Amino acid sequence: MSDAKTSPVLVTGGTGRLGRLVVPRLRDTGYDARVLTRQRNRDSDDVEYVGDLTSGQGVDSALVGIGTVVHCASSTKGDVEATRNLVRAASNAGTQHLVYVSIVGIDRFSSGYNAAKIAQERATLEGPIPARILRATQFHEFVAQLVEWGRQGDVAYVPKMRTQLIAARTVAEALADLAVDPDAVPGPVLEIAGPREESMVEAASLLVAERGDPVRIEGITWDPLYEAGAALPGPGARLAGPTFEAWLAARNGALSHPR
Numbered sequence: 001m002s003d004a005k006t007s008p009v010l011v012t013g014g015t016g017r018l019g020r021l022v023v024p025r026l027r028d029t030g031y032d033a034r035v036l037t038r039q040r041n042r043d044s045d046d047v048e049y050v051g052d053l054t055s056g057q058g059v060d061s062a063l064v065g066i067g068t069v070v071h072c073a074s075s076t077k078g079d080v081e082a083t084r085n086l087v088r089a090a091s092n093a094g095t096q097h098l099v100y101v102s103i104v105g106i107d108r109f110s111s112g113y114n115a116a117k118i119a120q121e122r123a124t125l126e127g128p129i130p131a132r133i134l135r136a137t138q139f140h141e142f143v144a145q146l147v148e149w150g151r152q153g154d155v156a157y158v159p160k161m162r163t164q165l166i167a168a169r170t171v172a173e174a175l176a177d178l179a180v181d182p183d184a185v186p187g188p189v190l191e192i193a194g195p196r197e198e199s200m201v202e203a204a205s206l207l208v209a210e211r212g213d214p215v216r217i218e219g220i221t222w223d224p225l226y227e228a229g230a231a232l233p234g235p236g237a238r239l240a241g242p243t244f245e246a247w248l249a250a251r252n253g254a255l256s257h258p259r
Helices: 019-028 080-093 112-125 142-149 168-180 200-211 244-256
Strands: 009-012 033-037 048-050 068-071 097-103 131-136 155-159 189-193 216-220
Touching: 009 019, 019 033, 019 068, 019 168, 068 080, 068 168, 080 097, 080 112, 097 112, 097 168, 112 131, 131 168, 142 155, 142 200, 155 200, 168 189, 200 216, 200 244
Parallel strands: 009 033, 009 068, 033 048, 068 097, 097 131, 131 189, 155 216
Antiparallel strands: none
């Protein structure tokens, strides 16, 4: 059986928005971080394993000798079978710990993607491997994606949502730290959120104004629960900056003064 404190850490979805930030954080703490991805990146120096969690192909070989798995892989469908395959293969490989990233508030919904994520949480926690769930609020980076999804001509329709936006890098650091020291914070399900409540519509308006994009932002109802605060964290959540406005200003400054 692997020793989780000395064995490599495997990051599923390690080339995605979140996973690619988890990997260097782990390496900065001295861990051998490896990547499971659906398609090899020929320009990457990472130790990569190509595997398909949904079919299970290539997953067993990727888990040989792995002490901890950080599960960042996701799909628009919220693939429950993929998580079950991962838990099964990790158990067979003797993996000792699993960390899964989820979404704040999904337990308040009963259908669609959120319901699928809840099923993935259950598959993780009910499996034979000790597991922790880190629920995060919506990423700062998600605002631009929502604007593009809702763009129709000179208008972009953005969901009316109360949330506490957080930087993907901040969540990645928390995931990596949890993988390194899973017992640092008690409880199977933890929450992390931005430092203050923000409106998704207002954040989108700020984004396009900073870009000089003439598109007009209009709020629409995705689900009344979002407007009622279902995506807000509970009182025990860890709060971490920066705010969306500060993040956007820092990002734009970096783009204006490339190194």
